[in-house]
Amino acid sequence: MGRVGVRGVLRWAGSAFSGGIGDADRLVDMTIELGTPRVLSAEDAERQVLLADPRGYCAGVDRAVVTVEQALDLYGAPVYVRKQIVHNKHVVANLEARGAIFVEELDEVPSGATVVFSAHGVSPAVHAQATERNLKTIDATCPLVTKVHHEAKRFAREGYTILLIGHEGHEEVEGTAGEAPEQTVLVEHPDDVDGLEFPGGAKLAWLSQTTLSVDETMETVRRLRAKFPQLEDPPSDDICYATQNRQVAIKEIGADADLVIVVGSGNSSNSVRLVEVALEAGAKAAYRVDDASEIDEAWLAGVEKVSVTSGASVPDDLVQGVLGFLAERGYPDARAVLTAEESLVFALPKELRRDLKAAGRA
Numbered sequence: 001m002g003r004v005g006v007r008g009v010l011r012w013a014g015s016a017f018s019g020g021i022g023d024a025d026r027l028v029d030m031t032i033e034l035g036t037p038r039v040l041s042a043e044d045a046e047r048q049v050l051l052a053d054p055r056g057y058c059a060g061v062d063r064a065v066v067t068v069e070q071a072l073d074l075y076g077a078p079v080y081v082r083k084q085i086v087h088n089k090h091v092v093a094n095l096e097a098r099g100a101i102f103v104e105e106l107d108e109v110p111s112g113a114t115v116v117f118s119a120h121g122v123s124p125a126v127h128a129q130a131t132e133r134n135l136k137t138i139d140a141t142c143p144l145v146t147k148v149h150h151e152a153k154r155f156a157r158e159g160y161t162i163l164l165i166g167h168e169g170h171e172e173v174e175g176t177a178g179e180a181p182e183q184t185v186l187v188e189h190p191d192d193v194d195g196l197e198f199p200g201g202a203k204l205a206w207l208s209q210t211t212l213s214v215d216e217t218m219e220t221v222r223r224l225r226a227k228f229p230q231l232e233d234p235p236s237d238d239i240c241y242a243t244q245n246r247q248v249a250i251k252e253i254g255a256d257a258d259l260v261i262v263v264g265s266g267n268s269s270n271s272v273r274l275v276e277v278a279l280e281a282g283a284k285a286a287y288r289v290d291d292a293s294e295i296d297e298a299w300l301a302g303v304e305k306v307s308v309t310s311g312a313s314v315p316d317d318l319v320q321g322v323l324g325f326l327a328e329r330g331y332p333d334a335r336a337v338l339t340a341e342e343s344l345v346f347a348l349p350k351e352l353r354r355d356l357k358a359a360g361r362a
Protein backbone atom coordinates (compact mmCIF):
# COMPACT_ATOMS: atom_id res chain seq x y z
CA MET A 1 0.00 0.00 0.00
CA GLY A 2 1.53 3.32 -1.04
CA ARG A 3 1.55 6.55 0.81
CA VAL A 4 -1.85 8.26 0.89
CA GLY A 5 -1.98 11.99 0.62
CA VAL A 6 -4.21 14.87 -0.28
CA ARG A 7 -3.28 17.00 -3.26
CA GLY A 8 -3.94 20.65 -2.77
CA VAL A 9 -6.61 21.82 -0.45
CA LEU A 10 -10.19 20.59 -0.17
CA ARG A 11 -12.22 23.71 -0.89
CA TRP A 12 -15.81 24.41 0.17
CA ALA A 13 -17.79 25.65 -2.81
CA GLY A 14 -21.17 26.20 -1.23
CA SER A 15 -22.54 22.76 -1.98
CA ALA A 16 -19.36 20.66 -2.40
CA PHE A 17 -15.74 20.11 -1.40
CA SER A 18 -13.28 19.63 -4.28
CA GLY A 19 -9.62 18.54 -4.27
CA GLY A 20 -7.62 15.34 -4.81
CA ILE A 21 -6.70 12.17 -2.90
CA GLY A 22 -4.60 9.06 -3.68
CA ASP A 23 -1.05 7.67 -3.41
CA ALA A 24 1.93 9.75 -4.47
CA ASP A 25 1.82 8.49 -8.10
CA ARG A 26 -1.90 8.25 -8.73
CA LEU A 27 -3.68 11.20 -7.29
CA VAL A 28 -7.38 11.19 -8.10
CA ASP A 29 -9.35 14.39 -8.40
CA MET A 30 -12.52 14.26 -6.42
CA THR A 31 -15.59 16.25 -5.56
CA ILE A 32 -17.75 15.55 -2.54
CA GLU A 33 -21.30 16.76 -3.13
CA LEU A 34 -22.96 17.63 0.15
CA GLY A 35 -26.31 18.95 -0.98
CA THR A 36 -28.07 21.72 0.88
CA PRO A 37 -26.75 22.03 4.45
CA ARG A 38 -29.55 21.44 6.94
CA VAL A 39 -29.49 21.87 10.71
CA LEU A 40 -31.14 18.92 12.48
CA SER A 41 -33.68 19.90 15.11
CA ALA A 42 -34.72 17.84 18.13
CA GLU A 43 -37.97 17.17 16.26
CA ASP A 44 -36.03 15.66 13.31
CA ALA A 45 -34.29 13.24 15.64
CA GLU A 46 -37.66 11.95 16.85
CA ARG A 47 -39.09 11.51 13.37
CA GLN A 48 -39.86 8.07 12.06
CA VAL A 49 -41.70 6.55 9.14
CA LEU A 50 -43.20 3.09 9.46
CA LEU A 51 -44.27 1.13 6.40
CA ALA A 52 -46.92 -1.57 6.56
CA ASP A 53 -45.99 -5.04 5.31
CA PRO A 54 -48.14 -6.46 3.83
CA ARG A 55 -49.59 -3.62 1.81
CA GLY A 56 -50.58 -3.07 -1.82
CA TYR A 57 -51.32 -5.67 -4.46
CA CYS A 58 -53.18 -8.80 -3.41
CA ALA A 59 -53.25 -12.02 -5.42
CA GLY A 60 -56.62 -11.21 -7.01
CA VAL A 61 -55.58 -7.76 -8.20
CA ASP A 62 -52.26 -8.99 -9.51
CA ARG A 63 -54.05 -11.71 -11.49
CA ALA A 64 -56.61 -9.27 -12.91
CA VAL A 65 -54.00 -6.74 -14.05
CA VAL A 66 -51.79 -9.44 -15.59
CA THR A 67 -54.88 -10.84 -17.33
CA VAL A 68 -55.49 -7.57 -19.19
CA GLU A 69 -51.78 -7.17 -19.99
CA GLN A 70 -51.54 -10.69 -21.38
CA ALA A 71 -54.82 -10.33 -23.28
CA LEU A 72 -53.46 -7.18 -24.96
CA ASP A 73 -50.22 -8.99 -25.87
CA LEU A 74 -52.05 -12.05 -27.17
CA TYR A 75 -55.08 -10.63 -29.00
CA GLY A 76 -53.80 -7.10 -29.68
CA ALA A 77 -55.60 -3.83 -28.86
CA PRO A 78 -58.28 -3.06 -28.22
CA VAL A 79 -59.31 -5.34 -25.41
CA TYR A 80 -62.50 -4.23 -23.67
CA VAL A 81 -62.81 -4.35 -19.90
CA ARG A 82 -66.17 -4.11 -18.15
CA LYS A 83 -65.79 -1.60 -15.27
CA GLN A 84 -62.41 -0.71 -13.81
CA ILE A 85 -60.36 -3.90 -13.78
CA VAL A 86 -59.30 -2.98 -10.22
CA HIS A 87 -60.17 0.17 -8.29
CA ASN A 88 -57.06 2.23 -8.95
CA LYS A 89 -56.97 5.13 -11.37
CA HIS A 90 -53.24 4.80 -12.12
CA VAL A 91 -53.58 1.12 -13.03
CA VAL A 92 -56.55 1.90 -15.26
CA ALA A 93 -54.72 4.80 -16.97
CA ASN A 94 -51.66 2.60 -17.65
CA LEU A 95 -53.78 -0.14 -19.21
CA GLU A 96 -55.71 2.41 -21.26
CA ALA A 97 -52.41 3.70 -22.62
CA ARG A 98 -51.64 0.14 -23.74
CA GLY A 99 -54.94 -0.25 -25.59
CA ALA A 100 -57.53 -1.40 -23.05
CA ILE A 101 -60.95 0.22 -23.36
CA PHE A 102 -62.94 0.41 -20.15
CA VAL A 103 -66.73 0.37 -20.45
CA GLU A 104 -69.51 0.54 -17.91
CA GLU A 105 -71.82 -1.95 -19.60
CA LEU A 106 -71.58 -4.60 -22.28
CA ASP A 107 -73.77 -2.75 -24.80
CA GLU A 108 -70.75 -0.45 -25.33
CA VAL A 109 -68.70 -3.43 -26.58
CA PRO A 110 -68.89 -4.25 -30.32
CA SER A 111 -70.43 -7.63 -31.04
CA GLY A 112 -67.81 -10.39 -31.27
CA ALA A 113 -65.11 -8.40 -29.41
CA THR A 114 -63.08 -9.65 -26.42
CA VAL A 115 -64.13 -8.37 -23.00
CA VAL A 116 -62.54 -8.94 -19.61
CA PHE A 117 -64.68 -9.02 -16.47
CA SER A 118 -63.09 -7.18 -13.55
CA ALA A 119 -61.76 -8.63 -10.28
CA HIS A 120 -65.00 -7.63 -8.51
CA GLY A 121 -67.12 -10.19 -10.32
CA VAL A 122 -70.34 -10.02 -12.34
CA SER A 123 -73.86 -11.37 -11.95
CA PRO A 124 -75.24 -14.24 -14.06
CA ALA A 125 -77.28 -11.63 -15.98
CA VAL A 126 -74.02 -10.07 -17.25
CA HIS A 127 -72.72 -13.47 -18.38
CA ALA A 128 -76.02 -14.05 -20.21
CA GLN A 129 -75.80 -10.64 -21.90
CA ALA A 130 -72.26 -11.42 -23.07
CA THR A 131 -73.45 -14.67 -24.64
CA GLU A 132 -76.35 -12.86 -26.34
CA ARG A 133 -73.96 -10.31 -27.83
CA ASN A 134 -71.56 -13.00 -28.98
CA LEU A 135 -68.69 -11.56 -26.92
CA LYS A 136 -65.54 -13.49 -26.15
CA THR A 137 -65.23 -13.21 -22.37
CA ILE A 138 -62.30 -13.58 -20.01
CA ASP A 139 -63.43 -13.69 -16.42
CA ALA A 140 -60.85 -12.06 -14.11
CA THR A 141 -63.17 -12.26 -11.09
CA CYS A 142 -61.02 -12.89 -8.01
CA PRO A 143 -61.41 -16.53 -6.96
CA LEU A 144 -62.20 -15.31 -3.43
CA VAL A 145 -65.17 -13.35 -4.81
CA THR A 146 -66.23 -16.39 -6.84
CA LYS A 147 -66.21 -18.35 -3.59
CA VAL A 148 -68.80 -15.93 -2.14
CA HIS A 149 -70.92 -16.34 -5.31
CA HIS A 150 -70.89 -20.11 -4.77
CA GLU A 151 -72.00 -19.62 -1.17
CA ALA A 152 -74.84 -17.34 -2.31
CA LYS A 153 -76.02 -19.90 -4.87
CA ARG A 154 -75.95 -22.72 -2.33
CA PHE A 155 -77.83 -20.78 0.37
CA ALA A 156 -80.40 -19.66 -2.22
CA ARG A 157 -80.86 -23.23 -3.47
CA GLU A 158 -81.48 -24.39 0.10
CA GLY A 159 -84.18 -21.76 0.60
CA TYR A 160 -82.31 -19.25 2.75
CA THR A 161 -82.73 -15.50 2.67
CA ILE A 162 -79.23 -14.07 2.34
CA LEU A 163 -78.33 -11.03 4.43
CA LEU A 164 -75.52 -9.60 2.34
CA ILE A 165 -73.33 -7.20 4.34
CA GLY A 166 -71.81 -4.69 1.94
CA HIS A 167 -72.05 -1.31 0.27
CA GLU A 168 -74.89 -0.53 -2.10
CA GLY A 169 -73.72 0.14 -5.63
CA HIS A 170 -70.34 -1.57 -5.21
CA GLU A 171 -69.71 -3.82 -8.20
CA GLU A 172 -68.87 -6.81 -6.04
CA VAL A 173 -72.15 -6.49 -4.14
CA GLU A 174 -74.11 -6.16 -7.40
CA GLY A 175 -72.44 -9.31 -8.71
CA THR A 176 -73.01 -11.39 -5.56
CA ALA A 177 -76.60 -10.19 -5.07
CA GLY A 178 -77.22 -10.99 -8.74
CA GLU A 179 -76.80 -14.70 -7.98
CA ALA A 180 -80.08 -14.67 -6.07
CA PRO A 181 -81.67 -11.22 -6.32
CA GLU A 182 -85.06 -12.32 -4.99
CA GLN A 183 -83.51 -13.88 -1.90
CA THR A 184 -80.88 -11.25 -1.03
CA VAL A 185 -81.28 -8.37 1.42
CA LEU A 186 -78.47 -5.81 1.62
CA VAL A 187 -77.27 -4.79 5.09
CA GLU A 188 -74.96 -1.80 4.85
CA HIS A 189 -74.45 -0.83 8.48
CA PRO A 190 -74.93 -2.33 11.95
CA ASP A 191 -77.83 0.09 12.57
CA ASP A 192 -79.67 -1.33 9.55
CA VAL A 193 -80.32 -4.48 11.59
CA ASP A 194 -82.94 -2.64 13.68
CA GLY A 195 -85.20 -2.21 10.64
CA LEU A 196 -85.07 -5.83 9.48
CA GLU A 197 -88.11 -8.05 10.00
CA PHE A 198 -88.64 -11.67 8.85
CA PRO A 199 -91.39 -14.21 9.59
CA GLY A 200 -90.62 -16.45 12.59
CA GLY A 201 -88.57 -19.49 11.60
CA ALA A 202 -87.31 -17.88 8.39
CA LYS A 203 -84.08 -19.48 7.14
CA LEU A 204 -81.45 -16.75 7.26
CA ALA A 205 -77.76 -16.74 6.36
CA TRP A 206 -75.24 -13.93 6.13
CA LEU A 207 -72.51 -13.28 3.60
CA SER A 208 -70.31 -10.23 3.07
CA GLN A 209 -68.36 -8.19 0.59
CA THR A 210 -64.67 -9.21 0.68
CA THR A 211 -63.25 -5.75 1.42
CA LEU A 212 -65.09 -4.53 4.52
CA SER A 213 -63.87 -3.50 7.93
CA VAL A 214 -63.53 -6.74 9.91
CA ASP A 215 -64.57 -5.08 13.18
CA GLU A 216 -67.64 -3.34 11.78
CA THR A 217 -68.76 -6.48 9.97
CA MET A 218 -68.47 -8.53 13.15
CA GLU A 219 -70.55 -5.92 14.94
CA THR A 220 -73.24 -6.21 12.25
CA VAL A 221 -73.19 -10.01 12.56
CA ARG A 222 -73.41 -9.77 16.36
CA ARG A 223 -76.52 -7.61 16.07
CA LEU A 224 -78.04 -9.86 13.41
CA ARG A 225 -77.52 -12.92 15.57
CA ALA A 226 -78.97 -11.20 18.64
CA LYS A 227 -82.14 -10.47 16.67
CA PHE A 228 -82.23 -13.67 14.57
CA PRO A 229 -80.61 -16.50 16.58
CA GLN A 230 -81.20 -18.99 13.74
CA LEU A 231 -78.71 -17.06 11.53
CA GLU A 232 -76.36 -19.34 9.55
CA ASP A 233 -72.70 -18.42 9.03
CA PRO A 234 -70.84 -18.74 5.74
CA PRO A 235 -68.60 -21.82 5.70
CA SER A 236 -65.48 -19.60 5.84
CA ASP A 237 -64.58 -15.90 6.09
CA ASP A 238 -65.84 -13.79 3.21
CA ILE A 239 -63.61 -10.83 4.10
CA CYS A 240 -60.51 -11.93 2.26
CA TYR A 241 -57.02 -12.59 3.62
CA ALA A 242 -55.61 -9.45 1.94
CA THR A 243 -58.22 -7.13 3.44
CA GLN A 244 -57.71 -8.68 6.88
CA ASN A 245 -53.91 -8.59 6.72
CA ARG A 246 -53.82 -4.94 5.66
CA GLN A 247 -56.16 -3.97 8.49
CA VAL A 248 -54.07 -5.85 11.06
CA ALA A 249 -50.92 -4.15 9.71
CA ILE A 250 -52.28 -0.62 9.90
CA LYS A 251 -53.62 -1.23 13.43
CA GLU A 252 -50.11 -2.32 14.41
CA ILE A 253 -48.25 0.69 12.98
CA GLY A 254 -51.00 3.26 12.97
CA ALA A 255 -52.39 3.14 16.51
CA ASP A 256 -49.96 5.70 17.90
CA ALA A 257 -49.10 7.48 14.65
CA ASP A 258 -49.40 11.24 14.36
CA LEU A 259 -50.28 10.76 10.73
CA VAL A 260 -51.33 7.76 8.63
CA ILE A 261 -51.15 8.01 4.87
CA VAL A 262 -53.09 5.37 2.94
CA VAL A 263 -52.31 5.18 -0.76
CA GLY A 264 -55.37 4.14 -2.77
CA SER A 265 -58.19 5.45 -4.93
CA GLY A 266 -61.45 6.84 -3.55
CA ASN A 267 -63.53 4.02 -5.05
CA SER A 268 -61.30 1.35 -3.52
CA SER A 269 -63.31 -0.09 -0.65
CA ASN A 270 -60.37 -1.66 1.15
CA SER A 271 -58.31 1.56 0.89
CA VAL A 272 -61.12 3.65 2.35
CA ARG A 273 -61.55 1.07 5.13
CA LEU A 274 -57.83 1.37 6.00
CA VAL A 275 -58.31 5.06 6.80
CA GLU A 276 -61.27 4.24 9.05
CA VAL A 277 -59.44 1.36 10.74
CA ALA A 278 -56.39 3.56 11.42
CA LEU A 279 -58.52 6.26 13.03
CA GLU A 280 -60.45 3.71 15.09
CA ALA A 281 -57.15 2.21 16.24
CA GLY A 282 -56.00 5.58 17.58
CA ALA A 283 -54.13 7.39 14.80
CA LYS A 284 -54.28 11.16 15.36
CA ALA A 285 -54.96 11.75 11.66
CA ALA A 286 -55.34 9.53 8.60
CA TYR A 287 -55.76 10.45 4.96
CA ARG A 288 -56.15 8.59 1.72
CA VAL A 289 -54.25 9.83 -1.33
CA ASP A 290 -54.05 8.50 -4.87
CA ASP A 291 -50.38 9.46 -4.97
CA ALA A 292 -47.84 11.83 -3.37
CA SER A 293 -49.17 14.85 -5.29
CA GLU A 294 -52.31 14.76 -3.14
CA ILE A 295 -50.47 15.09 0.17
CA ASP A 296 -51.15 18.43 1.84
CA GLU A 297 -47.95 19.79 3.40
CA ALA A 298 -50.04 21.14 6.28
CA TRP A 299 -50.71 17.54 7.40
CA LEU A 300 -47.03 17.30 8.40
CA ALA A 301 -47.07 20.22 10.85
CA GLY A 302 -45.68 18.96 14.18
CA VAL A 303 -45.79 15.36 12.98
CA GLU A 304 -43.09 12.98 14.19
CA LYS A 305 -44.42 9.50 13.49
CA VAL A 306 -45.87 8.81 10.05
CA SER A 307 -47.24 5.39 9.10
CA VAL A 308 -47.76 4.50 5.47
CA THR A 309 -49.77 1.73 3.83
CA SER A 310 -51.68 1.09 0.63
CA GLY A 311 -54.82 -0.67 -0.49
CA ALA A 312 -54.91 -4.00 -2.30
CA SER A 313 -55.14 -2.41 -5.76
CA VAL A 314 -52.13 -0.09 -5.44
CA PRO A 315 -48.83 -0.55 -7.31
CA ASP A 316 -45.86 -0.06 -5.00
CA ASP A 317 -44.25 2.73 -7.05
CA LEU A 318 -47.04 5.01 -5.76
CA VAL A 319 -46.05 4.16 -2.18
CA GLN A 320 -42.40 4.81 -2.99
CA GLY A 321 -43.47 8.23 -4.30
CA VAL A 322 -45.02 9.01 -0.91
CA LEU A 323 -41.86 7.90 0.91
CA GLY A 324 -39.81 10.10 -1.42
CA PHE A 325 -42.10 13.04 -0.63
CA LEU A 326 -41.52 12.49 3.09
CA ALA A 327 -37.74 12.09 2.65
CA GLU A 328 -37.57 15.42 0.84
CA ARG A 329 -39.16 17.00 3.89
CA GLY A 330 -36.66 15.64 6.37
CA TYR A 331 -38.24 12.32 7.32
CA PRO A 332 -35.89 9.33 7.61
CA ASP A 333 -36.01 6.17 5.52
CA ALA A 334 -39.08 4.08 6.25
CA ARG A 335 -38.83 1.04 8.47
CA ALA A 336 -40.99 -1.83 7.22
CA VAL A 337 -43.02 -3.63 9.90
CA LEU A 338 -43.95 -7.18 8.93
CA THR A 339 -47.19 -8.49 10.42
CA ALA A 340 -47.98 -11.33 7.99
CA GLU A 341 -46.31 -13.25 5.19
CA GLU A 342 -48.31 -13.49 1.96
CA SER A 343 -47.50 -15.98 -0.77
CA LEU A 344 -50.86 -16.64 -2.44
CA VAL A 345 -50.80 -16.61 -6.24
CA PHE A 346 -53.80 -17.32 -8.48
CA ALA A 347 -53.58 -18.95 -11.90
CA LEU A 348 -54.74 -16.81 -14.83
CA PRO A 349 -58.36 -17.27 -16.00
CA LYS A 350 -58.80 -20.59 -17.79
CA GLU A 351 -59.97 -19.00 -21.08
CA LEU A 352 -56.74 -17.02 -21.28
CA ARG A 353 -54.53 -19.95 -20.28
CA ARG A 354 -56.14 -22.02 -23.03
CA ASP A 355 -55.45 -19.34 -25.67
CA LEU A 356 -51.89 -18.74 -24.41
CA LYS A 357 -51.25 -22.44 -24.66
CA ALA A 358 -52.69 -22.63 -28.18
CA ALA A 359 -50.40 -19.75 -29.18
CA GLY A 360 -47.41 -21.57 -27.68
CA ARG A 361 -46.95 -18.87 -25.02
CA ALA A 362 -47.92 -20.81 -21.93
Ligand code: SF4
Pocket residue numbers: 058059060061119142143144145210211240241242243270312
Ligand atom coordinates in the same frame (compact mmCIF):
# COMPACT_ATOMS: atom_id res chain seq x y z
FE1 SF4 B 1 -59.48 -10.90 -4.15
FE2 SF4 B 1 -59.32 -9.88 -1.70
FE3 SF4 B 1 -57.83 -8.91 -3.61
FE4 SF4 B 1 -60.47 -8.48 -3.64
S1 SF4 B 1 -59.02 -7.70 -2.12
S2 SF4 B 1 -59.19 -9.04 -5.39
S3 SF4 B 1 -61.18 -10.44 -2.79
S4 SF4 B 1 -57.71 -11.00 -2.78
